[in-house]
Amino acid sequence: MSNFIKQVALVGGGGNAGSHIARALLQTGKHSVTAISRSSSSSSSSTIPPGIPTVRVNYGDPESLVSALRGYDALVITLGVMAPPGTQESLIRAAVQAGVPWILPNEWAADTYDAGLQRDVVPYKQKAEFRKFIEDLPGGGAVSYVAVHTGFWYEFSLPIPDAFGFDLTTRTATLFDDGTAKISTSTLPQVGRAVAALLSLPVTHPDPAVATLDRFRNKPVYVSSFTVSQSDMLDSLCRVTGTLKADWTVRHESSANRYSAGVEAIQRGDWSGMVKMMYARNFFRDGAGDYERTRGTANGVLGLESEDLDEATTMAVERGKY
Structure with missing residues (x-):
């Protein structure tokens, strides 16, 4: 061979x-x-x-x-x-x-x-x-x-309200806990x-x-493209869409409560709860979603460069239009 x-x-x-x-x-x-x-x-x-x-x-x-x-x-x-x-x-x-x-x-x-x-x-x-x-x-x-x-796929996930918590159509952001927990994600x-x-x-x-x-x-x-928080995502969305934070309705929800709500939805036979449950769990305060910190990445070994967050957010916004 x-x-x-x-x-x-x-x-x-x-x-x-x-x-x-x-x-x-x-x-x-x-x-x-x-x-x-x-x-x-x-x-x-x-x-x-x-x-x-x-x-x-x-x-x-x-x-x-x-x-x-x-x-x-x-x-x-x-x-x-x-x-x-x-x-x-x-x-x-x-x-x-x-x-x-x-x-x-x-x-x-x-x-x-x-x-x-x-x-x-x-x-x-x-x-x-x-x-x-x-x-x-x-x-x-x-x-x-x-x-x-790879973590969650960034430009795929961002337009899904039950995923990262952003509704791009209504400009609503649901931040889990204080919105600063970081997760590793890839385009x-x-x-x-x-x-x-x-x-x-x-x-x-x-x-x-x-x-x-x-x-x-x-x-x-x-591997990852970057490791970011929801607050980072919101800042990027503002830059990409030319909006201010004041233009967004910002809410806060406990990541634990959101996870439990997803589990309860699944138990009722509503499988849309799977998305809410999976994503919320990665934003827990235990840092499980931030594998760049806890595990390290192979980006260097594989020659992968970190990507530009705003460019990825632009892809997400375009994807959300369809």
Whole structure:
């Protein structure tokens, strides 16, 4: 096997993160990317970035998956919240059987290694379980994972009122507690660049000073565009929209109460509470959302620069118009 990742299979290549990952991988000129899609998917192949072939598979047919994944150096999984139950398990099993040596599982979130977040946010606990699932599968010792943590996607999240607490239409800001708790977050283009840089590293190198993919074997990788508070976001929104804070209705809400309200909504069958619950939990005073401080990032190793907050806010405002 080559000491570099060349052939990459990508699940979710037409999605929010997947499309940016696909483009960034192609732009390196070092990778051949193939999109893996369900044969029953109603999504159009036109959502896949140009230059990426699509292989359609039957997720209910294990051999179909195994056959589709043979010969790849890495499998990158990006799945939406509406993906059928068992999808990631099927993909991981097939990757192990097909001999894919590297898997980037469906992480793309805040710090899913944090004990408090695992306890309080069920999807984060499930991500930890998927990592153990890879380690414990028969034959899984030949397959390694890298868990890429990006935080919430900034320009995707900012226009969603239940997420960061901003309603751009009514110019209402709901600040959790005093609005100064910081979280690490990434733009979607930064997510793409991070994966492309990671998979462009040599797998191994005799010089320990050289960054390698092996350094991150079965470990987390933390990346970000910046680490900001809601107050920082509001200041940026004012600059970008040419408004004053006096033009905004600013409210305050306990992050703990907001989290509990989200949990209660889920218990009533209202799954919109999931967004409120997940985001509010990352703003708790324990600092779990600020992994730049608690864990450090791999931005330097991967050559990722911090992004301009106002430029990202501009993207969010434009996104919020649609």
